[in-house]
Amino acid sequence: MIKEIVIKAEGLTKRFGDFIAVNKISFNVEKGEIFGFLGANGAGKTTAMRMLCGLSIPSSGKAAVAGFDVYKQTENIKQNIGYMSQKFSLYEDLTVKENIRFYAGIYGMGRASAKEKMNNLLVQLKMSNEENNLVKSLPLGWKQKLAFSVAILHQPKIVFLDEPTGGVDPVTRREFWNLIYDAAEKGITVFVTTHYMDEAEYCNRVSIMVDGVIEALDTPSNLKKNYKAASMDEVFLQLARGAKRSSD
């Protein structure tokens, strides 16, 4: 069975002056896949992701997201993706309900469908009792789960998650990944950057970026086999040892 390719990058490059943040990366992501994008801080993950989301124009190379060109069709791309940023991005001074309504609104969802979606979501997150509370009163883990659910509320083809679980405890991280699995089962392709190696194990395929270059790309089990490592952690350490850049 031939899988549909939803993200296609070929020699994608981003330069900032002399600095090459992302250096000729190429990969394909299939529909419904959970694609892990790993790398140390400063390896170029976020820059690469921003190019795919239309937040940053590539310096060279080709890429298509949901079949649309990242240079010319960013508006079409925006209609088809969800995005959750590294830093928390809901409005703290708005209630849970108002945040959901707002994001549903800017994606052009009607009142009725937004309401239905919101109710389902609140039940799924077990947050029905919190719907009228301000987001700032929620624990971080809940906020992250809410942010993710909001990012996929409009049922995008692809959701981009930029280090979604930073600062969250292991139990909540596990719960968060359950949400990701649910989304993937519904056919949403998940593109996730992380530097937690245990999370890499949850992905269908993983790419490891070092100094702006993709050093390895395979399923977690194949990577471990190829690098004769017991865990993804070891794989990563072997690859990242030679890294020259250390932080953003």
Next chain:
Amino acid sequence: MKQFIIFVKKEFYHIFRDRKSLLIIFLMPIVQIILFGFALTNEIKNSNIAVLDNSKDEATVKIIQRLDASRYFEVNTYLHSQADIENIFKSGKVRMVVVFPPNFYQSLLHSNKAQIQLLADASDPNTATTITQYATNIINDYQQELNGQTNIPYQIQPQLRMLYNPQLKGTYNFVPGVMTMILVLIAAMMTSVAIVREKEINTMEVILVSPLKPLLFIVSKAIPYIFLSLVNLITILIVSVSILDVPVNGNLFLLMAESLLFIITSVSLGLMISNFTKTQQEAQMFSLMSLLLPTLLLGGFMFPIESMPWPLQAVSNIVPSKWFYLIVKDVMIKGLGFSQVWKESLVLVAMSLVLLFISFKKFKTRLA
């Protein structure tokens, strides 16, 4: 449209949840206008004066009474000789001495001419000029009254008349000034802070990734603050008319329309500022520095622009506040119509268009 409504609604949530800022926004105009209107006026009230009355007749007594009765003067000392004058100035007890020559009323009746000497302490020249003017006006008033009583004019004198503001009320000057200042500050600062906040709390990224159009984003950010500024404008007008007795002499709708235009200019300034600042604090500081100072210094209501050196006069032309101040003075105080202020209005329209164009062009739909 749906996107627009939901966005504007969200902005209002932000505004109404932030009680402290809300309080500042709504109280600031009232406090400032009252402060400027009463406390910080350039009007000089209750100046102590001394009188050296060498005539002591009907006319001099009346004039002294009138001076004393006015809110500008308190006659607190009666002098007896020319020599006392210098002493009392040196003691610093009075700002002005009024000297009547002997036979004041007599000469007024017979030769239709009389002189009064006004001696002012000009170590503070502005005060001296102002209070002598107050005194001259009061004396002229009296003289006019005398003239009205008979058919033969006692005296034909060049008259000093203070047009539009006969009592030289400082509030006439300050209300348009404070109005200008508050509108530009609130509209520009709030707008810039509101946009920069989205950058700071990172929601900007999410909005940029969403299909929301930049123009829609900018307009929905601006609308709530235009609305708030209009509320402020109405507050200021109510306070000025009811508490400070500064009337709206011109067409109220013209005044509102011109103010709306200025609010739009200010909001455009705010948009512009938000383009090159990254944090709320930065935006706030920048707004204060780049708007408050020029408005105060070059807006024309604190310091007359005509007496500035030409480079400053030239610079004042790019300060939108200067133009709005002229419009408000013309419309509100002088009661002039649109035909008198269309040039200034055109300048504001042009400024708004340029600012909006630049902000829109500069608005980063991308992060890097």
